[in-house]
Amino acid sequence: MSLLLLLDDPSRAGVVELQSLTDQGEPLGSEVVAAGDLAAIVAEREADRPRWVWDDTSRRYPPLLAAGVRVERCHDLRLCHAILRRSVYSQSSALATAPAGPWDGPRVPPPVEGSLFDDAGPSTPADPLDELRVQLAAVAGADEPGRLRLLLAAESTGALIAAEMQHDGMPWSVEAHDALLTDLLGPRSRGGRPAKLEALADEVREALGQPSLNLDSQPDLLRGLRSAGCDVGSTGKWEIQHLDHPVKEPLLAYKKLARLLSSNGWAWMDTWVHDGRFRPDYVPGGVVTGRWATSGGGALQLPASIRGAVRADDGWKLVVADAAQLEPRVLAAMSGDAAMAAAGRQADLYQGVVDAGIVETRSEAKYAMLGAIYGATTGPSAVLMPRLTKAYPQAVALVEAGARAGERGDVVSTWLGRTSPRPNASRQAELLAASAEGADAEDVRAARRHGRDWGRFTRNFIVQGTAAEWALCWMASLRRRLLAVEGRPHLVFFLHDEVMVHSPADVADVVAVAVRESAVEAGRLLFGDTPVDFALNVAVVDSYDQAK
Incomplete structure (x- = not known):
């Protein structure tokens, strides 16, 4: 070549x-x-x-x-x-x-x-x-x-x-999108909020006793909540969910629909959907871990409420596949932890952890595994970590070593060699000052706190970055296989561990097989003869919402 x-x-x-x-x-x-x-x-x-x-x-x-x-x-x-x-x-x-x-x-x-x-x-x-x-x-x-x-x-x-x-x-039905928005928000309004959104705004104002409140101004809304006796530090969803006040439900509903209108409403549709296609600007390697980003269109954040607008052309199908529990499987393969690999030989790795007797429920298995990868120090994840450490010592040791490296200000790398950035100059100076003889106690505490934060980043970098490498190899293998299939089926969407292929209906089953074979090949390319199975959920559907 x-x-x-x-x-x-x-x-x-x-x-x-x-x-x-x-x-x-x-x-x-x-x-x-x-x-x-x-x-x-x-x-x-x-x-x-x-x-x-x-x-x-x-x-x-x-x-x-x-x-x-x-x-x-x-x-x-x-x-x-x-x-x-x-x-x-x-x-x-x-x-x-x-x-x-x-x-x-x-x-x-x-x-x-x-x-x-x-x-x-x-x-x-x-x-x-x-x-x-x-x-x-x-x-x-x-x-x-x-x-x-x-x-x-x-x-x-x-x-x-x-x-x-x-x-x-990506094949996109403007008619379906408009119908979904109309059902959720009310008919399109050229001069103000759609009717259902405006009705929710009125409910919020009434609950707060402030008929002229501007809900779209965060400072105004925060003042309005506090003046109504709501003890909140922000207007974030998590704070509002804990309120014991009549405003909670209509305000949560309003915020959800207002976000939909601003992020994927009619103006978004007019800007990004043309000739029946949504064409975002993907940015490969846009995140330091190697994950993709977008510089326009928000393709990586399509809410479930509008996925019904993603519709295959007549005579075509969407083949949608996502890798089940990709990051835990990657961790098992990287670490060579045979016990975790055994759990991953099930389609549901979390259930495999339960069946091995390590935890009692699937939700506990998920909390524990994600806690290990993301460095949870409180809550259910932290409580379950000792069990996970005992059951999967090699896997936990790998992410713990990554965390310790980050705390020291060192770099870590993915399986193929993408390497994390070093802490910025001020962080490195802080580490140096905290390690000096006679360092101020508060400086030492701050350095340790910031070190733990960076350690959580490096802990996750290893696994998330390697998962991104697996996904790239999966797509590359699939792209090559699709070239050999009649009718030109082609990739139209990618989101971290999920792909979508637009395929002629008569070869959709062939494409589904290619998707699965490509996942197997990606695992072998990275990890050789690994015992880890990279399980997929694959659906052949007419619209994206049917795959979920």
Whole structure:
């Protein structure tokens, strides 16, 4: 497999250069291509199955997709630089030890779909060939080059998938969305609140005895609650739920529906849904753990109340799958804890913990497991932790070691080598001061408190980040399998441990099998011959709400 580097020619507008390279980044030849001819050239070269190397997938790939061209694989220099810059596996490399440079900046905003780089934003930040060579050297000299190669390939493939999902869009029924909003809120109002929301606002004002209260102003609402005798420190849902006052129920209902209106109401629909498709802007690696984020559209926060608007086209189905208890299963695989792996051989890992006699109920198993991963120190999770520690010593030891590292100000890494950020300079100075002879007692207490907070972050980073790596490999494997299925079924949604494929109805069962096979492959890619089963809940449905 060859590398094909795509880069701008700074001396000439409207052209790009293609450089053929060896796997070590050595040049084999180059050609200059007019921007208008690039899509055809890329499509032609795809027959040789190259790995495209470019500065930023979110900049380079959308114009190709708009021209009807898809690529099988790529190496995203910007995303890979961010991983190698921080990874403990490559910490002694020239890339990791160099001063901050142009490749350390944020991603370039994606171009307007349909343009072929003429209006694609700022030019490449630095010589891509030099950057590629530095990255290849960093991987070659890494402590775990195989793991890093898999992570970089998965991250780059994720960027391709993100661009493809935005281009294809999630099938969305405006009519169904409008009907759902009307049922919940009342008919659309152009000059004020919908009727049902306004009725709830009136109930809140009446309960508080304040007919002119502005519920959408948090300071006004807080003053209104306090003047009515409600002892609250904020207008948050958790405080309101504990009120013993007639305002509680209508205010909770109002806040829920007001959030729906502002986040996914008619204005959102007008902005984000076009031609029957919702096209959010995904940001791969947008969270330090490697999880995705979005820079628009809120695709990662679609409330259950509007999922009925996600509807397959006529003659198509939605294949929706989510990984059951993904993070505990990842923890079992990472730690090599045979007892936890045995619990995970059930479709419901939490029930497996109960059946092993460790706790009495499924809810206790869930509290205990999530407490171990997220570092709960109070409540049911903390009470159950000793039982979990005794039953699964290797798994608990792994996350405890991660927490202790964070408390010391050290970094931790995922299974494939994505590494956590270090505490900021003030936090490191605080640690140093607290460890000095004669340190003030209050400084020591503050340092320990902040250390525990950072330790909870590093404890979870290991597991959440590795779960994100598994999910990337799952999607990459599924994307490859879908290419072999007739009718072009395609990924349209991804949320941490959940995927959705829009599939022709007659091959939906084939797609469901591919989804399951891809999960198995992802587990083997990361953990080899692991005894952990990565169980899935898979549904073939007409609308998203039917999958839940």
